[in-house]
Amino acid sequence: MKNFGLIGTAGFVAPRHLEAIRETGNRLVAAVDPHDSVGILDRYFPEARFFPEIEEVHLVDYKVRVLDARKGTAAKVRVLIESSDGHQSWTTIGVSPNVMEATWKAIIDSVLYKLLFASPRLKRKTEETREKTKA
Secondary structure (H helix, E strand, O other): OOEEEEEOHHHHOOHHHHHHHHHOOOEEEEEEOOOOOOOHHHHHOOOOEEOHHHHHOEEEEEEEEEEOHHHHHHOEEEEEEEEEOOOOEEEEEEEEOOHHHHHHHHHHHHHHHHHHHHOHHHHHHHHHHHHHHHO
């Protein structure tokens, strides 16, 4: 069995694909979809957790810097992404020889930061889990 996390499914993934995930014994464990107004995901995966907090995140600044430019096309790039949810801002970094991969790493870290540290709902869950572990 595989676990899936999906972003933007209702508008872009046909219900038959969601059905195929379910029928093959796989699970959807997390989803983000601001356009799921008809409950497509709920119909196929009622146990999936939804993260509307991600919808609050927006890009404030994007910077790319070439590290060790003497290496030419083999040089690594560093991408800095500043994000905000309207209440606080944070910066994440991605490094890779490929600018797209470095950008992707920085974006993923930005979303994870929001979910793990900036979301009050998930902060409470994390604290509850920590307390249960101590007991």
